[in-house]
Amino acid sequence: MNWTAILLTLKLAALTAAILLVVGMPIAYWLTYSRWRWKFLAESVVALPLVLPPTVLGFYVLVAIGPKSPVGQWYQAVVGHPLVFTFEGLVLASVLYSLPFAVQPFTAAFGAVDPKLVEASWTLGISRLATFFRVTIPLSLAGVVTGVVLSFAHTMGEFGVVLMVGGNIEGVTRTVSIDIYDEVQALNYAGAGQTALFLLVVSFLILSVVYALNRNLWAVWPMK
């Protein structure tokens, strides 16, 4: 088993999930409560990575952050090296790729919170932001955890986007799924099989947690 690739993948997935927790919440909040008539367009954009071939998404990200793009040039000027074929570039692409896996469960969970409870909090003098943290989030905890876990799992298994944006650099952008592909190309079925089994088991465990959570929040959460 290629432990370098596994550790790199776990790091990438954890970082992506953490960023999506922070970035996805405001997006989900806006999608839940906005009465903007063109909101469905924003919903479609968020859902796009679900249907788009990863290579297409990867291609656009590659062009957008490449050394000739404004974003790429700005990044190089500030940080000192290009964004493409680096771990940071990979994180950015993963965040975009897994966006719906975080935002959609968040939105569903926020939408399921009784609006009366939110209004009750407002009439009790609690600001909108504080109400979000004291009422909305605690009552949508299962959905928030689901979103984070799903985006973690989805990032672990990504292939096309990584290949397009990150390339295949050992210890930097070479993730588990690319490692498996390489092993198969090299006809090393035993190595590929070990890593694949590892990914299978981890994915199964993660999904079990998600489904258990949604059946009963406290089934897997040792809290009263």
Added chain:
Amino acid sequence: MADEMTADFEKRYNGGPSIHGAFRLPVGKPHVLVLFGPSGSGKSTILRCLAGLEQPSRGRITFAGETWFDAEAGVQTPPQARAIGYLFQDYALFPHLTIAGNITYAIHDLDPKERRARLAEMLRLLQLEGLEDRRPAQLSGGQQQRVALARVLARRPRLLLLDEPLSALDAPTREQVRGELRGLLRGQGIPAVCVTHDWVEALTLADEVAVMGGGRVLQVGPPDEVFSRPADADVAAIVGVETVVAGRVVERMDDLAALDVGGVRLWAVEPSRRGEDFYLCIRAEDVTLEIGTRPSSSARNHLAGRVVEIRPAGAVSRLVVECGFALTALVTRQAERDLALTPGTPVTATVKASAVHLISR
């Protein structure tokens, strides 16, 4: 005026009804205004506008000199800044918090000592001691309602807004909580606007009733006046009870009580023995009219008076008899002819003690 709330605003819905609220309310002293009307009459919308949860389309709302809403000046004070207490119909308790957590929700920034004192005060006031570690789902409907009250009272609101406060309770609990709620509202010294479609609730809680119909306030006045002397046919149809008068118990005999109503004695069934002051409600169809001297029958109440008004309504007529107070009776047009009833005719009105419905006030 600095010591009153004024509201005169309209809320229009796209392609829907328009709701117009107009009333005044003295603040700084206990005074309960009940918005009374059938469902769909716009009562809850008015309450939500007062709370700042909805923005009216035009008009003005002021409270003790502050402007809460002014369409022309573009002012809309958010609910957080109004320092009100809003009691939701289904209480809207936070299911993820304990009873103590719910009650102290709005006062979490007080220092811990004061917060504990306030919590203890509220638990005592609303008889919730011993329940502070439970969750809302583990309480009965009546207890949940008391928690909701404790939660709004804990932050010392300047105005209470109550949306159908008793409608989520089962009948026996409602009976009991109604009395408690009235005592609490009087005791707290906070003005309140209460929405209800239940006339018993309106009579129990109100210092003043605003009858709502078709999205407008049709009549405002003391409860007995609004219920007994509706301003027009619309109000009469909404309030539904014909005679409501205030009375005081002067004598009790077994489960019967004799009440003095403007110098007239009326017997009523009153087994509960709670309080001395009541509203007496008599439906027009429970009043029988006879010509001439006092007849004898099993009915307890025989009231001598004169017909003062006759209002025909289809096959029947509503007659108002002045017998110390205005009593409305329902008779058929045929009976009206046979008895030759005209304004001024002396009659005896008969009402069974069991037909006098008492509501404590």
